[in-house]
Structures are given as structure tokens and as C-alpha cells.
Amino acid sequence: MARMSPLFRRKADPRDRFVTLVRKPGCHLCDDAQAVVEKVCGDLGVPWEQKDITEDRQLHDEYWEQIPVVLVDGRQHTFWRVDEGRLRKELTE
Template sequence: MSASGPGDARVVVYAKPGCHLCEDALAVVAAVCSDQGATWREVDISGDAELMRIYGEQIPVTFVDGAQHDFWRVDPSRLAAALRP
């Protein structure tokens, strides 16, 4: 499954409401993407049974340029490096 396609955000975070790890990851992603000038978006998996089946035990799951990058936690240095040309 591809997390993003042409024209979509470079970083996609699969998350769900009430998840403290998701909140932490989203804050890191927002800060790093802002610093790097990269686009990002959040996908709420709570309303999608298939996404819950795939990612429910690993959220937050972070994709960069369509490839899975991290799960559970986001390392800001590692994410910044992945976003550099």
C-alpha cells in the first residue's frame, strides 16, 4: 500500500485520536517539515477497518515519499535526513 502518490505530501503519518505517541510524532513531523519546507499530512486510521488492521499495532506510522520510514516514534534527525535532497 502506498501512503502517498504524485502531488501528495512528502510525509504522511498514520495515527488515531487519543494516541499520545501519535501526538508526539505529529509535533515532531510538523516541526521538521516546517524546517525543511516539506509538506505533510495526517491520516486518521480510526474510521477505516483495513488501515486499523494494517497499522493499528504500530501507530503512529510515518511514511516519507511513499515508503515506510518509522513507527511508534519519530526521530527528528533521521526524518530531517530523509527529507534532504
């Protein structure tokens, strides 16, 4: 099946995306990441959730050394520091 050229592809509606912030209590980087996620998702109307790594063994095993972690549509977007412009771009392209 032929892939459509990016020139003809319609941009996805950011409201159809979903962001997950994987964090832990008492983490200042997690607080910083949450502020960025809240701002970008709020601006774009993107639904988001946060998950506590201390309450989910699978998330703990996968991401413990990387938190905070931001997932977009279930795929890892970034970790440690969340860049507002990069997240905004990811959600609007």
C-alpha cells in the first residue's frame, strides 16, 4: 500500500491525542513536567492523565530511571525535562 505524501496528509486534531505523565510524589522534575503538560494540553484541548510510578509495578520497572516520562498516545515522547515547544509540535502534527 502506498503511503500518502506528508504534503497531502491532513493534520491530526490534537483533541484526538492523549498524554500520560508518569511521575512520583515529591519529585520536583515531575512537578515541572506537570506544569508544562497542563499548559500545553489545556491550550490544545488534549486530554491527559498522570500515573504514579510507585503504584504501578510495570511502569516502575520500565521507567524508574527516567521519570518524569511523558507518553503521547501510549508511546514515549520524552523524559526528565519536558520541552513545551516540542510537546506542542508533537500534538499538532
